[in-house]
Amino acid sequence: LALKGSNYAGLLERHRIHTKNVEHVVDSLRNERIEVRLVKRREYNEETVRWADAVISAGGDGTMLLAASKVFDKFKPVIGVNTDPERSEGHLCLPMRYTHSFPEALQKLYRGEFRWQWRQRIRLYLEGTGINPTPVDLHEQQLSQEQHSRAHINERFQDQRSDISDPHLLPVRALNEVFIGESLSSRYAVCSVLFRENFKSCKPSFKFSLHRASYYEISVDDGPWEKQKSSGLNVCTGTGSKAWSYNINKVANQAVEEILKIAKKHGSLNMPLNMELVQKVTNDYNESLLYSPEEPKMFFSIREPIVNRVFSSSRQRGFSSKVCVRSRCWDACMVVDGGTSFEFNDGAIASIMINTEDALCTVLLEE
């Protein structure tokens, strides 16, 4: 890492801080005679979740997403402690101060000085021809090429591909969002795998272009099907409205200022165009993109829609209860919370919706 120019000393320090913070949480729990099983990412599974009365994630928002990804019981509380304040905003975690005084959080829980918060999540049904409902974990680390090859060849020869057109309910619930888009740049993308001896990992030596338009058809709330071409489709929850969706849709001061200048000119408006007004309008617009994690509604946004002779989008974003997508993609995927992905190619149809049974139970401590 140091040879690459990375800040190895910095990484080591953050790891030290994280480890110390984890110990603090574990000690606080054991001091209250609470039985604690401390597991790392790769040991965390549904059996561990079943054993636990509650799950605490110690890391950043990404770790919280991982923790939530194995919890399907709406009465199993999942609590996040941000042990990595420099890297993570901690939107999904308890306020920062409990990181160093976790007993305070425990006391509030004992005294009932909190309320339950149910974060709504998205479920996915997949149907159609040639679909593959096998999830791929994008965070899998450091398996050797050989181990992975064997695993995948076994999967394929067990013929996971289904010709049954009954909708499969996929074994995931999106806490932030589902993103649908093309993953590779070229129809015949070739990847050669180079075994890096120092890392014991494989990295493809080809970089894939990030820009390949996704072609699909979309129907919102059982409305008419519309052909679209874009850089992808994002469907989020209230929780996810603060995440990637926010970055896709937010507007910059600079753009609002230009829009208001043009409007003033065209509308012959007597409008004092000061930075205060521009800032207010920008803030209001951006705030309108956010909503409560507990609202059972989804927000869809089309990223960089391509509008030309063939394709159009009547609405670039909006709220909905149900979104159906038919893939016309060559090599696309549905990515859940940036961590799990499913093939989503020509012939596949996804139905995306919220079911309140899938909500994730968390806590909001009184302040």
Added chain:
Amino acid sequence: LALKGSNYAGLLERHRIHTKNVEHVVDSLRNERIEVRLVKRREYNEETVRWADAVISAGGDGTMLLAASKVFDKFKPVIGVNTDPERSEGHLCLPMRYTHSFPEALQKLYRGEFRWQWRQRIRLYLEGTGINPTPVDLHEQQLSQEQHSRAHINERFQDQRSDISDPHLLPVRALNEVFIGESLSSRYAVCSVLFRENFKSCKPSFKFSLHRASYYEISVDDGPWEKQKSSGLNVCTGTGSKAWSYNINKVANQAVEEILKIAKKHGSLNMPLNMELVQKVTNDYNESLLYSPEEPKMFFSIREPIVNRVFSSSRQRGFSSKVCVRSRCWDACMVVDGGTSFEFNDGAIASIMINTEDALCTVLLEE
């Protein structure tokens, strides 16, 4: 393809149309006793370009980008014929009607009923530690896993990595844009290659998440360095201002309407908010994103900037003569015209600018 549900008959038909259109162009040229070498993508190289007095691309805009990518002589005309009207907008090609009446175009050229058009292009310098100036062709098709493995291992063992910090001028000129961003989702992304016997191609069986924020520092026109985190940085030419850059930056009616509604409320404006005004403002704003291919200036835009405690962006987009970027990325690349990519990881510094010597010579026929 048919088993996947793809429209095989449709693909075959488009191929037939394309082949017929290519024959028309070649015949028209040979009828004028012009010597023609017809080459496919994989046979097209700098030797062929040197042999030719002019280069004609027969395909869509993508083929034109490929044709231009091997031309570095500002006096070697490159002309595009759109043989694939259903799939390509043909922005870079001659107007559609010449596809079926190419002799008409030839006559105009003979009679001087045209003007030369020089499309400005972007050049790239790469310097810093551990850089790898080896370009990767993202359109490489159908090499076997074995051939590619061998090729890349040979490259690596020849130690292409340079510790010299002198800037390397990369052997590419961007006709549309340079895009900088992270390519893989996970630090230890693993890719297992599955040899598909029917396709004779390799497709990674892992899909890579499309969302991994890119971390870099940017200096515009030798201004102060600014740390940024975003979904990537796009720097385009006038030609490229109609392409991906346009899709990144254009604003939707829907968004303009909401912004004007908010402005009206905040500014207590007496403004009749009708769809006509909204449409005018939207069109004006979007048109301001476009500029002439012949202008020697670049337009940079930051895609989905992440603004929080650590990162900010003073300007999300703008014109510039020079953009410098220091990578703080783990596994990023610079992608030129969606077709060629270079590693761009922590330690690398890119300088991006237009030099009028790099312009591409094309023609504008009189109408």
